[in-house]
Amino acid sequence: MYGSPSEKPALARGAGQHLLIVVGDTDVAELLSTMLELAGYTVGVVATAAEAPARLAKQSYDLVVLDSSLPDVADLGRDRPALEHRPPVLLLVEYDSLDQLVPELGLGERDYVTKPFRVGEVLARVQVLLRGAGSGRSGDGALSYRDLVLDDSLCQARRGPRSLDLTPAEYRLLRHLLVNAHRVLSKEQIGRYVWGDYHGDNAIEQLVSRLRRKVDRAAPVLIHTRRGFGYWLGSADVES
Structure with missing residues (x-):
C-alpha cells in the first residue's frame, strides 16, 4: 500500500522547485x-509519457x-525534442522490472x-536528486571507485569482472557510500x-553486513567501520 500525505518524515522541505509528475x-x-x-x-x-517531452520543451x-x-514509455526515446535543460528523473518501477527500466530519455541523473x-x-x-548527487559519474553514466562500478541505467553493480546480485536497499546503500567515498556516514x-x-541501528548493521559479504569477498576491502561514528567506502590506506 502506498503512503499518505499525512506522513511526516523528518526531511528538509522543498523551496518551490518545479517537478513534473x-x-x-x-x-x-x-x-x-x-x-x-x-x-x-x-x-x-x-x-501519459507521450505528453512529457512537449511539456519539458515548453x-x-x-x-x-x-x-x-506507462504503456507508451518505450516511445520516449524516439523523436523527442532537444532539451536545453536536462532535469533528473525519479522512476517508479516494479521490483521485477528493475533490469528493464526505460530507454534513454535525454534527461539527467536517474x-x-x-x-x-x-x-x-x-x-x-x-x-537527493535535486542536490545533484552523483559526483564521480563517468561519461557512460556509471559511478565507480577503483574496480567497483555501479551502472544506474541498469541498476547493476560489479566488482572487477564479478557481478554483484544486490537488493534495491543494498544497491542504494552502496551507491550512497560510493558517492560519498572517504566520508564517514x-x-x-x-x-x-x-x-x-x-530503521534503527540493528537494521543498518544487518544491511551493511549483507553488502560487505557481496562487495568485499576479495581484497582489497572497500567498506569500513568507524566505530561510534558510522561507515565509509574507500581504500584503507587513505584517511577517511
Missing part, C-alpha cells in the same frame, strides 16, 4: 502531487517523476523507487537515504 493512475498522481506540494514543491502533472522543470510502467512506494522514500529520493544518514526514515 508523469503518472497515469489518477489516485497515485493525486497522492504524489498533494504530498510534494505539501513538502514545498511546485508540481505539474501529465497522464517549461523548465527541476525534476521529473515518471512511472516506468534514481528509482520500487512500487508500492512510501511517501518518505519518494521525498528522500527527490531531495552515520547510521541515521544511511537509514534516511536507503529507506526514507531511520
Whole structure:
C-alpha cells in the first residue's frame, strides 16, 4: 500500500522547485502531487509519457517523476525534442522490472523507487536528486571507485569482472557510500537515504553486513567501520 500525505518524515522541505509528475493512475498522481506540494514543491502533472517531452520543451522543470510502467514509455526515446535543460528523473518501477527500466530519455541523473512506494522514500529520493548527487559519474553514466562500478541505467553493480546480485536497499546503500567515498556516514544518514526514515541501528548493521559479504569477498576491502561514528567506502590506506 502506498503512503499518505499525512506522513511526516523528518526531511528538509522543498523551496518551490518545479517537478513534473508523469503518472497515469489518477489516485497515485493525486497522492504524489498533494504530498510534494505539501513538502514545498511546485508540481505539474501529465497522464501519459507521450505528453512529457512537449511539456519539458515548453517549461523548465527541476525534476521529473515518471512511472516506468506507462504503456507508451518505450516511445520516449524516439523523436523527442532537444532539451536545453536536462532535469533528473525519479522512476517508479516494479521490483521485477528493475533490469528493464526505460530507454534513454535525454534527461539527467536517474534514481528509482520500487512500487508500492512510501511517501518518505519518494521525498528522500527527490531531495537527493535535486542536490545533484552523483559526483564521480563517468561519461557512460556509471559511478565507480577503483574496480567497483555501479551502472544506474541498469541498476547493476560489479566488482572487477564479478557481478554483484544486490537488493534495491543494498544497491542504494552502496551507491550512497560510493558517492560519498572517504566520508564517514552515520547510521541515521544511511537509514534516511536507503529507506526514507531511520530503521534503527540493528537494521543498518544487518544491511551493511549483507553488502560487505557481496562487495568485499576479495581484497582489497572497500567498506569500513568507524566505530561510534558510522561507515565509509574507500581504500584503507587513505584517511577517511
